[in-house]
Amino acid sequence: QKEVEQDPGPLSVPEGAIVSLNCTYSNSAFQYFMWYRQYSRKGPELLMYTYSSGNKEDGRFTAQVDKSSKYISLFIRDSQPSDSATYLCAMSASNAGNMLTFGGGTRLMVKP
Amino acid sequence: DSGVTQTPKHLITATGQRVTLRCSPRSGDLSVYWYQQSLDQGLQFLIQYYNGEERAKGNILERFSAQQFPDLHSELNLSSLELGDSALYFCASSPQGGTGTEAFFGQGTRLTVV
Numbered sequence: 001q002k003e004v005e006q007d008p009g010p011l012s013v014p015e016g017a018i019v020s021l022n023c024t025y026s027n028s029a030f031q032y033f034m035w036y037r038q039y040s041r042k043g044p045e046l047l048m049y050t051y052s053s054g055n056k057e058d059g060r061f062t063a064q065v066d067k068s069s070k071y072i073s074l075f076i077r078d079s080q081p082s083d084s085a086t087y088l089c090a091m092s093a094s095n096a097g098n099m100l101t102f103g104g105g106t107r108l109m110v111k112p
Numbered sequence: 113d114s115g116v117t118q119t120p121k122h123l124i125t126a127t128g129q130r131v132t133l134r135c136s137p138r139s140g141d142l143s144v145y146w147y148q149q150s151l152d153q154g155l156q157f158l159i160q161y162y163n164g165e166e167r168a169k170g171n172i173l174e175r176f177s178a179q180q181f182p183d184l185h186s187e188l189n190l191s192s193l194e195l196g197d198s199a200l201y202f203c204a205s206s207p208q209g210g211t212g213t214e215a216f217f218g219q220g221t222r223l224t225v226v
Contacts (some may be wrong), residue, residue, distance in 0.1 A: 028122065034214070043217035044155070045203055088155065099145070099168050100215060102155040 003027050004086070005076050006089055006103030015112050019076040023089035026070065030091040035074045038086045038105065047087075048074065079110045083111045115139065118203050120187035124224045127134040130191040135222045137184055143167070145206075146178055150199040161186055162208075164206030169190060193225045 003085045006023045013019055023034075032051055036044035048063040050056045056063045062075040072091075076083055090100040115138035118153050126130055137144050146158040157170035161180035172178075175193075180186045190197060204215040 013115075036217075039223075041114075043219045045114070046216060049214050075123050090155075098156075099160060099170060100147075101156045102116070104154045 001026065004089060005025040007106055008104055010107040010109055012086070012109045012111060013071070013079055015079060015081060015110055017079050017110070019079050019083070019108060019110075021074040021076075021087050021089075021106050023072050025101075027073075027089060027091075027093065027101070028067075028070070029053040029093035033063070034090040034092075034100070035061075035063055036090060037083075038088060039083050040085075044088055044101075050103055059083050072082045077096060079108075081110050081112050084108055084110050114216040114218060116203055116205050116216055116223070118201075118218035118221050120221060121219065122222050122224075124226060125193060126194055127225055128194060129193050129225075130189065131193065131223065133188040133190070133201050133203075133223075135186045135188070135203030135205075135218060137186070137203075138216060141205035141207050141216075142184065143206045144180055144184070144217075145204040146172075147202040147204065147217075148199050149202060149220070156201070158188070165206050191225070195213060195225050198223055198225045 004025045035048040038044045053067045059078045064073040088105045088107040089103040117136040119134045142163045145160045149155045158172040160168040178188045200220045202220045204217045206215045
């Protein structure tokens with residue numbers, strides 16, 4: 001079993017929909033949680049960065065962390081075709097430098 | 113643009129050969145990380161350097177090695193290449209060596225071993 005699990009999708013939604021992306025993890029040492037967006041053949045781009053449990057909002061994006069359930073989410077409001085990409089969750093533990101453990105990624109397609 | 117520069121963008125080489133991938137971190141960043149992305153394994157951490165010294169090691173093969181130079185650029189050396197080494201190799205950088213700082217990724221080097 002992988003340390004970080006993520007539904008690979010693809011997830012197809014109409015433009016304007018609210019998108020929910022999720023990851024579960026097994027390592028209770030993870031303290032820092034990130035969401036990256038990766039367009040085809042490009043490098044991962046950092047979207048959201050949160051520490052420990054709670055919510056964080058940035059524009060149309062909201063990240064939620066529930067450490068008690070070992071579950072993190074990314075919500076995208078008013079989704080746009082330009083949001084079509086692969087979304088990767090990533091995590092790191094306090095004793096592991098900044099080494100990131102990634103989920104496998106969820107491919108999102110937003111249709112006009 | 114993340115500010116992390118990787119060269120070359122594409123590399124095609126034969127089995128058994130050796131290649132060097134180069135990474136220039138964002139200005140001021142002291143930490144450099146190398147990741148491998150393949151279809152079956154996803155993004156896997158290979159190794160981290162902080163200010164010239166190895167800080168953390170992941171599932172990096174013995175055929176692979178890396179170093180960070182005084183000007184903070186880093187190189188990943190892959191030798192005795194096998195078909196299974198074909199993948200995207202990413203470099204990332206962050207200001208510090210520990211957790212609490214975000215990592216920013218370059219555009220990657222696509223390695224094809226034939």
